[in-house]
Amino acid sequence: MKIVTSWVREFVEIPATDQELAERLTLCGLAIDGVEDGVLEADIGTNRPDAMNHYGIAREASCLYDRDLRPIRPNVRESGKAASDVASVEIADPDLCTRYSARVIMGVKIGPSPAWMVDRLEAAGHRSINNVADVTNYVLLELGQPLHSFDLDKLADRKIIVRRARAGETLETLDGVDRKFTADHLIIADADKPVGIAGVMGGEESGIGNSTVNVLLESAWFEPKSIRKTARYFGMHTDASHRFERGTDVGGTALAADRAAELIQQVAGGEILRGLIDTYPNPQPRPAIELRRKELDRIIGVQITAAEVLRILRRLGFRVDELAYGNWKLFPPTWRLDISREIDIIEEVARHYGFERLPDHLASWAGTIHRTPNAKMEQAVRDTARALGYDETISISLGPETRMRRFSSAEPLALANPLSAESAVLRTSPLPGVLDAVLWNLNRGEKDSHVFEVGKIYLHDNEPATLALAGVPGEFAHLKGDIETVLDLFSGSVSFDKEVGVDYFHPGRSARVSLDGSPIGRFGELHPGVAAEYGFRHPVLAAELFLDPLYARGLRVMRHEDLPRFPSVERDITVVITPEKTFQEMKDAVMALKVPELRSFTVVGPPYPIEDAPGLYALTVRATFQSGTRTLADSEVNDFTKDILNSFLALELRLRGSSDSDE
C-alpha cells in the first residue's frame, strides 16, 4: 500500500528524511519497496493489519525514533437529537460480529470533496468518488478501520441487523453484481432484506447516492475467518475484506466512527445526531501475557536492558507492569491481534531492538552427521552417467496425461487445479523428460545428444527413484554397455531378456533388465512409431531403470584378487549363425562345460553377413583360458577348445574355421 509521509508526520515528529524513514521501517519489519515524492510503497505482511494505515505506521515510527505519538481526538459536534431515536442496530450473530458502532448524520449534501482530501487520497492511490464515500476511505487509510455509509432512508425501518443470511437471499452489490447467499454468509440487513455483505461490500440500493441526505455510518468488527470465506466464495477482494480478514481493531470502531462523522460534517455539512450507537454485547478483555526475562534472553541470545524493553513495548501501545525477577506483565493493545503469546512479545522486542545489533554466533555441535541413505549410491550413478558422456538434465515432474499414459500403465496422480493440460499430472515415467531434452537439442541443430536424469516418478503410494537415459545417435550395444557399466556399480546378479512387456520399445531391439531375477528396467531403441509420434526422424535409444532395488543391494563390495602369475591363452572360433541363434545360447553351452580354466567367453566383434550366403552371419567368439597354478600346455588348451567346438556342433552351429593367437 501507499503511505503518504506528510500524513504520517502529522501524528509523530520524525527527525529523518523519507528515505531514512523508509530504511528504518524496512529494518523493523515493515518492508518499504520504494520512496517517491513523499509516498512510501509499503509491503505489509498478513500478520500486521494494524500497520496497514497511516496511524499504524506513525506508531512504529514513534517507537523507532522514541517520539510521542499524538492521539487522535475527533471534534464531534453533536446535535441534541439522539441517534438511537432515529436508527437502531441489532447483532443477531455475535459470534461473527463482535462490535457494531454507528453514527447517524442527517442533512448532508453529497458533492465533490475538497482538494486537500482529493489530493491526499490520490497520493495514497485512491480515486475520489464523492465527499461522504471519500471520508470513509480517508478514515480507512488513516486508522485502518473499514467503514460503510448507508443511505439511512433506504434502510427499512431505519434498522440494521447483522445476521447470517437465509439461504437463497439475494443482493445486488455496489459493483452491480447479483449475489445469492447461503446460510454461511454474514450479511448486513435492514428490517426486510440484505443491504450489504458484511465486511466485504455494501448493496447498490442502500448505498450513498447523489440524492442521499441522511447517512448511517457503519464501523464494525467482523470475525476474520468468516469474512475470508465469504469473500472467497464470491471471488471478491476489497480494501475492507483485506483488512477484516486479517483482523481489525475492535477497540477502535468508536474512534473511527467519530473521526468519520467529524470529517463528513466538515466536507458535506449536516447534523451529527447525539450519541454513538455502539453495540458491543460481549466485550472480552484480552488476557495479560507474562514475559520472562530468562525466556527473552534464551531466544534472543543477548541481554537487552529492562529500560529498552519497557521503552519499546510502551511505544508500541502495550501496558506494561513490572514483576519480580525482572519479568513483565503485558496487556497487548486491541489493534495487535497477532500478539497473544510470550514469543510474540519477544519478537516485538527483537524487531525494535534491531537484528543488526545482534552479534553473530555459531552454536556448538557434538553429534554425528549423516547423508541420506542412498546419497553415495546416487552420486555414483550420476558420476558414472556423466563419465559415459551423458549430460545431466532436470525435467519438470509434471506433464500431459496422454504422454504419461503412453509410457506407463500406472494411473497418474492428477492435479485438481493444473495450470494447463501440458502439466496436468505427475510423471509416472522418467522417459518423457529425457526424450524431450534430446528432441529439444535435435531441433536446435545438436545432432549428437545424450542425456540422463536421476529423479523420481510419482505413484499413488510412493515416489521411486529412477534413472533415465536417452540419446542420438547410438547403437543398442553401446547403450547396453552403458547400462552394464552403471549396474556394475552395484551388487547383485544382472540378466537381460527380450520380454520388455511394453509397446513403446522396438520389439526386436530392446531388452528387459533384471536384478537377481526381478525386472528393474528396460532399454533399447524406441519403437519407430512412438519415436515418429514424438517428433524424432531417426532411431532414438532410451533406457529406464528403477534405482531403489539397486540401492537396496548396495554398492559392489571391492575385494582384492591376486593377479595372475601365469599367462592366458586365447582361442578365436568363427561360427556361421542364423539371426535366430543368440550368443547367450552359445555362452550357456560353453559355461555348461564347467572348464575351470576358462576365464572369459565373449565376442571379438558384432556378427557380419556372409557374402555368398544370404541370411547367414559369421560370428567370431573368443575363449580365454588361464590357470592360477601353472602355464597351460598347448595340448590342454586344444582339448578345451575341442570340447567347445563339440558343444557348438551340438547346437547345430557350423564352424567357419578357427584360429589361435597367444597373448
Place this chain on the structure above:
Amino acid sequence: MSAISDKTKLSLQDLGIGDETGVEALMGELRASLDAAIAGITSAEAAEQYRIQWLGRKQGLIGAATDNWLKSAPGPLKRVVGKWLNELRARAEAGMPAEGAAFLSPGIDITLPGVRRPIGSRHPVQLVMQEIEEIFRSMGYSVETGPEVETDYYNFEALNFPPDHPARDTQDTFFLAGDGNKLLRTHTSPVQIRTMEKQKPPVRAVVLGKVYRRDAPDASHSFMFHQMECFAVDTNITLCDLKGTLNEFIRRFFGPKVRTRFRPSFFPFTEPSAELDISCLICGGSGCPVCKRTGWVELLGSGMIDPAVFGFVGYDPDRISGFAFGTGADRLALMKYGIHDIQLLWQGDKRFLRQYR
C-alpha cells in the same frame, strides 16, 4: 645412392680413377651418401636396414668398397684408399645406433585442436545443491528428505498455518484431484516436521528438493523449483546463532565480499522471523536495475522455529529452541552463475548444460 652403391661393385680402373684427386672425389661421394643414411635412421627397423646396407658382411657397401677399390688400387694409392675406408668404416659404425636406442617420430602440428572424450555435464542446480550440502555438512548438519506429494497436515497445519489463514494464499498450492488432503509441497519445511517426529533433539538438518507453486512460468518463475532448507533445534539455539549461521553460509557460498542485512518478517512457522537480503551481486550495493536501485536483493526467509510447531512434534518449547531458514536452490544457481532465465534449467539444452562441466 644407387649410383654409389653401383660404384662399389666396380674397380678403380673401371671407374677410371687413377690419382689421388679421383679417390678424394669418390670417397667424398661415399661419405655424403653415408651421412644421409645415418640421418635417415628414425626407427629400429631403419637402423637394421642401415646396418645391413652399410656394414653387412655380404652386401655391405663398406665391405664392397674395400673388396673392389682397395684391392684394385695401384700401389701408390693403396695407402690413401685404405686410410679413407678405415675412416668411413669407423664413421659407419659410429652412425649405427646402440642396441635398444630410442628414436624420435616425426613432429606434429601441436596447434591442431585437442580431441575430447565426451564427459557429460553437471546440472547447475545439482552443482549448487551439492555445494550447499557440503557447506552445511561441514557445519554439523545431516541431510534429510521427504515426499513431494504431501498432506495438508505436514505442508501447512503442523507448520502453524491455521486452516483458512491468509498466509496460505501466499503459497499458491497445487492440490491433487480426488483427494482434498493431498497436495504438492509448496516448500521443503514439511521435512522439518517429519524429521522432528522421528528424532529427539538435538537436530541439525539440511533439506534439498523439489517444491511446487502454482505460478505461471516466465523468466523468473517456475511452477516447479528446488528449495534448500536448514534447521537446528537444541537447548541453546538463539537468534544470534541464526544470524551467525546464515552469515557463515552466505560468506562460504557467495564469497567474503557480500554483505547481508536482516529484516524482520512474518512466516507462520517461525517467530521471530526475518528475511535476509544480500548486497546486489551485480552492482555490489551501489544500486542498479537488478536490485531496483536499492543495492539489496532478497535472498531467503528465516526465523526461530515457532513454539507452536514444537507442539505438533512433541518437543518441549520451554526447554528447546531452534532456527530454520530456506530459499530457492535454483535462485541461488541463477545468482551464482548469472543465468537470466529460470526456464533454461528444465530444457536439457546441451549448449546450456555444457557450460557446467
